[in-house]
Each structure stands twice: as C-alpha cells, then as structure tokens.
Amino acid sequence: DIQLTQSPSFLSVSVGDRVTITCRASQAINSDLAWYQQKPGKAPDLLMFAASTLQSGVPSRFSGSGSGTEFTLTISSLQPEDFATYYCQQLNNYPLTFGGGTKVEI
Amino acid sequence: QVTLRESGPALVKPTQTLRLTCTFSGFSLTTRGMYVTWVRQPPGKALEWLALIDWDDDKEYTTSLKTRLTISKDIPKNQVLLTMTDMDPVDTATYYCARLVVGDQYYYGMDVWGHGTTVTVSS
Numbered sequence: 001d002i003q004l005t006q007s008p009s010f011l012s013v014s015v016g017d018r019v020t021i022t023c024r025a026s027q028a029i030n031s032d033l034a035w036y037q038q039k040p041g042k043a044p045d046l047l048m049f050a051a052s053t054l055q056s057g058v059p060s061r062f063s064g065s066g067s068g069t070e071f072t073l074t075i076s077s078l079q080p081e082d083f084a085t086y087y088c089q090q091l092n093n094y095p096l097t098f099g100g101g102t103k104v105e106i
Numbered sequence: 107q108v109t110l111r112e113s114g115p116a117l118v119k120p121t122q123t124l125r126l127t128c129t130f131s132g133f134s135l136t137t138r139g140m141y142v143t144w145v146r147q148p149p150g151k152a153l154e155w156l157a158l159i160d161w162d163d164d165k166e167y168t169t170s171l172k173t174r175l176t177i178s179k180d181i182p183k184n185q186v187l188l189t190m191t192d193m194d195p196v197d198t199a200t201y202y203c204a205r206l207v208v209g210d211q212y213y214y215g216m217d218v219w220g221h222g223t224t225v226t227v228s229s
Contacts, residue, residue: 001169034215043202043222049215087153091213094166096155
C-alpha cells in the first residue's frame with residue numbers, strides 16, 4: 001500500500017499568513033493526488049485534483065504543486081474560513097490512501 | 107445536481123454485521139468513469155478509505171479490511187451498499203460515501219460527498 005505522510009500535523013497561524021503543507025508518498029504516484037479540506041462536523045470538500053488543478057469554486061489563494069513523491073498545498077493568504085484540517089489522497093494505485101491530515105488552527 | 111446520502115443503523119453490537127446504503131442522484135453509475143466510494147473517520151482521527159465500485163462493477167477494498175467488506179450496487183434504485191462483518195468498537199466512526207470521477211487524463215477526485223452517518227459499536 002502507498003503511504004502518504006503529511007507535515008506538519010498541526011499549524012498554528014494567523015489570518016494573512018502564507019501556509020504550506022507537504023504530502024510525501026512512499027512511492028511515485030505521478031500527479032495522481034487530490035487535496036481535501038474538512039471543517040469540524042462536516043464532510044470533506046475537494047480542493048484540488050491532479051496535484052495542481054483547482055476544483056471549480058475553490059478560491060485562487062489555494063494552489064498545489066508536485067509530482068512523483070513530493071507534493072505541496074499552499075494557501076497564499078490565510079482567511080478566517082480556511083481554518084480546517086487538510087488531507088491529501090493518492091489515486092494512483094489501489095488501495096486508495098489518505099494522509100494523516102494537517103490541522104490549521106489559530 | 108449531484109447528491110449522495112448515507113443511511114444505516116446508528117448503533118450496532120460487537121460481532122454484528124453493518125449494512126450501509128448510499129443513495130445517490132444526479133449521475134448514473136453506468137456512465138464510464140463514475141465510481142462510488144466509502145470513507146470512514148473515527149472520532150478525532152483521520153479519513154480512511156474503505157472501498158469503491160465503478161460503472162463496470164469492478165470493486166476495490168482497503169487491504170486491512172478486505173476480508174470484512176463487501177460493496178455492491180443496485181442500479182435501478184441508484185444505491186451502493188456496503189456491508190462490514192464482525193463489527194468491533196474500533197469500527198465506531200462516521201461513514202461517508204462520495205462520488206469519484208475518473209477521466210481519460212485525470213483522476214478528478216472525490217468531488218461530491220454525503221453528509222455522513224455515525225455508527226457506534228457497543229454492547
């Protein structure tokens with residue numbers, strides 16, 4: 001199974017900060033990576049697919065990059081509604097797997 | 107508009123079998139590239155992918171639960187069913203179903219999710 005390691009697990013930040021979250025895969029997965037945002041008590045929302053393609057309706061302050069084994073999710077200027085937990089997911093190989101999550105808090 | 111909704115028991119006893127239903131609308135699970143997946147999340151923990159079924163009736167399962175899971179679909183009812191045998195308190199979680207779309211070039215991700223159904227395993 002492909003393991004995804006997210007870092008950091010927790011981020012303490014302020015509104016307006018630039019935030020970068022890393023997701024490392026245990027083997028190469030091309031660009032077959034998605035990012036999700038989850039707020040407490042809610043289902044996850046798809047932010048990005050194919051590592052760097054923004055899902056429709058997602059603000060442009062979110063961006064993604066990477067291929068192979070290393071990927072990043074960047075929020076250029078954190079807004080109050082961005083405080084949430086972020087997960088990466090690989091879709092290159094079965095079984096599909098998620099990273100352990102990164103909680104972005106004030 | 108694509109929607110998915112999970113349903114099933116809120117409480118099951120240890121060793122029982124859990125049966126969950128995902129009822130969807132706004133797309134067809136006979137269309138090439140359409141999948142329905144199940145994901146769970148224990149309280150305070152990370153997401154865990156469980157299983158999926160596709161338009162061609164192919165099925166995939168997470169390795170650690172493969173022997174306990176069965177996924178199936180009922181096309182006329184627009185439903186996907188997930189059964190999990192031999193339930194244990196560690197299986198207490200919110201269970202989500204979601205649509206996954208796969209294109210010729212991209213895996214488009216799990217773009218629409220249900221609200222989730224909370225299952226507690228306790229005697």
